[in-house]
Structure formats: C-alpha cells, structure tokens
Amino acid sequence: MRYLFGPVPSRRLGYSLGVDIIPHKVCTLDCVYCQLGPTTLKTIERRAYVEPGPVLAELDEILAQKLQIDCITFSGSGEPTLNTCLGDILAGIQSRCSLPVTVLTNGTLLHMPEVRAGLLQADIVCPSFDAATLQAFTMINRPHPGVSLDLMIAGLKKFRQEFSGKIYLEVMLARRINDSPQELEAFAKVLPEFGADRIQINTVIRPAAADGVWASSPATLELARTLFGPNAEIIGGFVKERSFHEQENIGDRIVQLVGRHPSTAEDVCAALGLNADLAHEFLNQLLSQGRIFKTMHGGSTFYKA
Helix, strand or coil: CCCEEEEEEECCCCCEEECCCCCCCEEEECCCCCCCCCCCCCCCEECCCHHHHHHHHHHHHHHHHCCCCCCEECCCCCHHHHCCCCHHHHHHHHCCCCCCEEEEEECCCCCCCHHHHHHCCCCCEEECCCCHHHHHHHHHHHHCCCCCCHHHHHHHEEEEEEECCCCEEEEEEECCCCCHHHHHHHHHHHHHHCCCCEEEECCCCCCCCCCCCEEEHHHHHHHHHHHCCCEECCCCCCCCCCCCCCCCCCHHHHHHHHHHHCHHHHHHHHHCCCHHHHEEEEEHHHHHHCCCCCECCCCEEEEEC
C-alpha cells in the first residue's frame, strides 16, 4: 500500500486505518515535538498531491480483507489539508463504507473557506492547538511565515459554526515550552471559544524532531485538565487487544508502521497482533538489514524507518 497503512493502535481512536495523502514531510509547521522529524518542505501552497482514484482503489482492497478497523484516519507524513483533493477523497470513502472517518489536522488552514468545505465530509476532525500566545506558538510550532496564530484561532471558530460533526481538539504540551502556569491560563481563556466536543491533552512520548523536547509532568497535565474545563481529558495509553493475527509480509508491514509512526516493540505487537518473541525476531532481522533503526526516548526504545 502506498497511501493506506495499518490498522495501527491509536490512543484516541482505537484501531485506525491510516490515509496518507501528503509527501513526507510537507507541512505548514515544523513542530519541535513531531515524531516524523523536521519538516522538509514548509509551505502553505495547496496542491493535488494525491488524487482520489489510487487512494480509493487501495481502500477497496483493504475493505475486502475484513480487518478489524475502528475508524479511518487521515494522518501520516504531512498536513492533509494541503491536498486540494481532500474533500473528494473523503466523499469517496464515505460512499464505500460506514466506518467513521477522522481527519487529523494542525488547523492552520481552517481560515480558508475551501479547506473548511472539504472537511465537512468528515465525521470527526481533530485539530491541534498547541499555543495560546504568540511566543509559545513560535517556539513549539515554528510556523511558515504565512501562518498566523490569529487566523488560526479565527478559522477554528468559523469551522465550529459550519461543521456538524465532532471536533476533538488536541493540545500537545511540552515541558518548559508551552506548559507554564501562565501558558495554561492563556489556553483556558481561549479554548471555550472553539466549541470542541472534547479537549484532548497530550504530551511528548515519542522521539521528537528537536533535541531537548520532553513530556510535561503528570502534575502539569492534571492542572491543564482542571483548567481546560469539563470536556478536557488526558490521553492515556492504548489498551485495546487485537483480535486477529496476520502473518503475511510482517517485515514490510513493520517498516510501513514505524516509517509513519515510530513505535516500541510493544506498539508493534499491538498493531500487528504479534507475540513478543515473534515481534523481536522480525525487529532484529530488520535492524540487521538496515531497514529500520532504534533510538531511545524517555527511557524507552523506539524503532523508526
């Protein structure tokens, strides 16, 4: 598969079939915490990076396999709203299955009417909002010069007015970057204006694009949850068990997984339905072949392509 990957275990969405319609790593931001590494093309220019036909053909093939899938999620290698075909691809997916369709977006282009119109085809939209002050926004998101925090805030408000589906707003906190009491208070003032169904508080648990980027403390996350209101939640670990075991092309599937989603051995087991011994056997083979490498973060070993 070139455009679809998984299903992978998502801490927010269950077993998620990923849809990747942006080349690596094309984005409007260069977030210091990004698990995919630094942005290679920082842009606000929207293009038809991938057209609907090839994506929908892969989806037809996946659906025929009758895998365990909880949702279909646009994520992957870059910012999906940069693809001008997003709305048409969403419509094509909705016509093929009844699975909920989610779009993960950094929210920077929601001020554009054509972007909002395309996203109306989704069931759930998960925008990111990592800073409520310009200083923190510049530090954590490192935006393209054409990206404005004020426009981003205006776009989030406008999208809520037009979108009848669910909005799960993600706030990614990083230690000493955007998690001071002053920054959390600034978040608390603006978040209610977005009308999000859920505010999902996350922190850095995977290797980050920049050095010295670490998770916020449990106490800080709990303070944020208290300040952000009754619909705020701290995102926990993935605990749902896999119900099927696929044994074909395991090595290729591991490379595909860790290329888009840096993973621990436990993540690989959960995503692919493998026992620990088999997962480590394949991981060691791939390491010796140079197809993947491992890195340490927060005391855990992560595998990347």
